[in-house]
Amino acid sequence: MKKRSILSLALAVLMSALVVGQTFAATEASVGENRRLYGEVVAVGEDSLTIRTPTGEEQTFLVDGATRFRSKEGELSGLDAIQVGMKVFVLPADSDVARIVLVLPDDFDPGRWSKGSGTVVSVDAAAGSLTLATDGGGEISLLVDENTRFVGGIAGLEALETGLRIGYAAREDENGNLVAGVLAARPQEKVRPARGTVMTVSLENGTFTLQTVSGEEKIYQVNENTRFRSKDGSLAGLADLQVGMVAIVVAADAGGETATAQVIAAGNPEDMPSFDQRARGQVTSVNDRSFTLVTAQEETFTFVVDESTRFLSASGAVQGLADLQSGDRVVVGAQEGDGGELIARLVAVNPSNP
Structure with missing residues (x-):
């Protein structure tokens, strides 16, 4: 029974990380969080860049093949696109190696930006504005212009509907x-x-069969758009999927017997982590070294976070405790510390749902 519960939690954690929605907190507005560092580029080397923060401190980051460079227009070619004088965010700030370098507009002023989330109350497409009921209980009006970016499945202001939960970054x-x-x-x-x-894998047909935890058998088709994920990165395609692996499959509901898999995450059962405490619920508070959640059964748990805690989210926006917000829905696997405290080892984050 214990082995089955551990497997169920591991699957739930993995699924939460896979089907998590778009992040509500836009990177461009994330100022002062200890997982992101804002500053001006003062030096660019062959495999590094140095930035100066608004307080005058300088920090050098190494870059490697996994470092991603972005701007408002999209992906950049690499370190060769970075120039002295550019304003950037570097993530994560507490590492020697940059994972994301975000180039900001020349007129970017962090003091003029704010962020938050809420529910759409009204939309005035003609005036280019909308009103949100914020999570804090108030209302806020936002204007939209030609520079506003819409992400997360919405095409523009006209696509916003009353009752939709959205996040914003505004200046x-x-x-x-x-x-x-x-x-x-x-x-x-x-x-x-x-x-x-x-249960089965057919390379010839490009399909595999999954026996779900409820005992149902499902057949999935794999195509060139199917994404594969695994803990060690060894799952690159259908040929790497093995009978007996534990898997999470995300597929659009096509209404037929065979669905096309969009994402497949799999691993061996013995690779699943072991936890003393498992919990799923909504974050109610976040402190410097811990956070508290309440479950659907109204149980309250407080989890301590340390350097070994892993945060998972599909977009990669939640990289640490500083990115966690009240209202986020999470699945947590924890181990008991020497003093009886619960130390979070794995936190899968799903942004607040309506």
Whole structure:
């Protein structure tokens, strides 16, 4: 029974990381969080860059083949696109190696940006504005202009509907109005995640069969768009999927006997982590070294976070405790410390749901 419960939690953690929606907190507005560092580039080397923060401190980051470079227009070619004088965010700030370097507009002023999330109350497409009921209980009006980015499955202001939960990053213009730089919503496409054990694999047909935890057998088709994930990165395609592996499959509900797999995450059962405490619920508070959640059964748990805690989210936006917010839905696997405290080893984060 214990082995089965551990397997169920591991599957739940993995599924939460896979089907998590778009992040509500836009990177461009994340100022002062200890997982992101803002500053101006003062030096660029062959495999490094140095930035100076607003407080005058300088920090050098190494870059490697896994470092991603982005700007408002999209992906950049690499370190060769970075120039002295550029304003950037570097993630994570507490590492010697940069994983993401985000190039900001020349007129970016961190003091003029704010971020948050809420529910759409009204939309005035003609005026280019919308009103949100914020999570804090108030209301906020946002303007939209040609520079506003829409992410998370929404095409534009006209696509926003009353009742939709969105996140925003906004700046104050010269008239004191808040102009949205980013509006992010959860993707609207419904998918059907399933978890279970791989029973058959057919390379000839490009399919595999999954026996779910409820005993149902499902057949999935794999194509060139199917993404494969595993803990060690060894799962690159259908040929690497083995009978007996534990898997999470995310597929669009096509209404037929065979569904096309969008994401497959799999591993061997013995690789699944062992936890003393497992919990699923909504974050109610976040402190410097811990966070508290309440479950659907109204149980309250407080988890300590240390350097070994892993945070998982599909977008990669939640990289540490500083990125966690009240209202986030999480699945946590923890071990008991010497003093009886619960130390979170794995935290899978799913942004707040409506």
